[in-house]
Amino acid sequence: MKNHPKTPFFPLCDLHHSPMRRVMLEGPASEETRTFHQCERRDCHRIFRDGYGYSDFADGEFDASRVSNRECPVCGGTLYLAEVDRARKVETWECAEMECDYTEDVPSPPSR
Ligand SMILES: [Zn+2]
Numbered sequence: 001m002k003n004h005p006k007t008p009f010f011p012l013c014d015l016h017h018s019p020m021r022r023v024m025l026e027g028p029a030s031e032e033t034r035t036f037h038q039c040e041r042r043d044c045h046r047i048f049r050d051g052y053g054y055s056d057f058a059d060g061e062f063d064a065s066r067v068s069n070r071e072c073p074v075c076g077g078t079l080y081l082a083e084v085d086r087a088r089k090v091e092t093w094e095c096a097e098m099e100c101d102y103t104e105d106v107p108s109p110p111s112r
């Protein structure tokens with residue numbers, strides 16, 4: 001491993017607010033390291049990739065039509081859902097960039 005791992009971060013699924021686990025894809029060495037986070041729910045294909053944001057992943061393909069990307073207004077990095085306060089109905093989004101500590105609180109949409 002010669003890439004520089006970022007500080008570990010733990011995004012939540014933007015649909016279920018459930019934890020996501022880190023997944024590594026086998027791929028040609030020439031490609032960027034293909035790691036991403038995937039929702040732990042079995043029936044959920046939601047993934048988060050640093051630099052891309054949230055999208056769906058099924059049958060080895062990323063579904064670009066389901067992308068949801070929030071951009072950090074400070075550094076242009078990708079924001080991920082870090083915490084949900086169910087009592088206050090507030091979502092906390094954090095920047096995935098290692099050197100940026102931008103966070104943002106947004107009202108959580110009513111549960112579907
Ligand atoms: Zn999910």
Ligand SMILES: [Zn+2]
Nearest residue numbers: 072075095100
């Ligand atoms: Zn940032």
